Amino acid sequence: MTQRLSADDRRRQLIGIGLQKLVERPIHELSLDEVATEAGISRGLLFHYFPTKKDFYVAVLEAAARRLLKQTAPDPEAAPAAQLHQSLDAFVAFLERRREPYLALMRGTAGGADYVIQVHEDTRAAFTGRVHDALGPESETPRVRLLVRGWFSLVEDTALEWARDRPLPREELIELLMGSLTALLSTADPDLAGRLEAEEA
């Protein structure tokens, strides 16, 4: 039954199976035996492609992070405020679907494993980078950087909490989160906040 695949295709296949399983359980509960069985290969062959369990986990988590960034990528032709709105909307949708695995990522479970924490840090850096891109180089000050990072934590936490029982309509949540960014920016640097608002209007 084993298909003949190139090494790259085999790696992609195994990571793809890992990604499917990641929807149901946190990374450190992924069974490599199950992944190998599903791919129709032996456990030994899996270890040929990923020498350790951790190598496989890292590859799957990084693929999940890339997928998240791709799914939340804004239309580069849109105005900055519209780009942020699109990204945020897609991010909330993602957190809604993937609440448990995302919580596991944030908590760096599997014994607080450093690689899990690193993937979360990279994801945060990519998102906050988008916000700074939208705001322009004037946003690269310590005050604004701290608050943009803080806003990302607020978004994660608020969206994950909201996804538990959805106490308000989805669109209202998005507006609240967008409004939060503008409000926070106005605390850190009124000029920047004004820029976002002017563009949104």
Added chain:
Amino acid sequence: MTQRLSADDRRRQLIGIGLQKLVERPIHELSLDEVATEAGISRGLLFHYFPTKKDFYVAVLEAAARRLLKQTAPDPEAAPAAQLHQSLDAFVAFLERRREPYLALMRGTAGGADYVIQVHEDTRAAFTGRVHDALGPESETPRVRLLVRGWFSLVEDTALEWARDRPLPREELIELLMGSLTALLSTADPDLAGRLEAEEA
């Protein structure tokens, strides 16, 4: 060398030693042998007071959370905005001193252990409860609750990130975080934000 202590005193002593060690390392790296040695008792006697390692860890974490809440308790005579400012100031000071163990608490390390996550949840609930107390019962709406909770995540993340290299003066950070709460409230409910501002002025 073993002192004769009452059961309660002995428990307190052991928890106190655990608290000291928690400054240096996350809870799941606490060595019970070390704790027993320092108390001048046998490992077996320690397990008489705390039947499992987890029982001891939970007792230490809960004591740490109580200590945090006590250290950040505001003067009940002060105006609500002043109370929040005091609490926040003390909380940032705590995070500055206890960056690593607090990160471990947030991440629920030790395999994402549920009891660690629970202590963190309880801590968050106590803090956000203080904010709602200061704001009054009108603040108990889904929108405001989500944002107050989100603000707490922002405070944790911003203060922990700030504590790495202190890119701005401490007092400026506190002002930024207080201003963030007012700004966020103005997004969720302008009346509530106005109340805090009026009191602070």
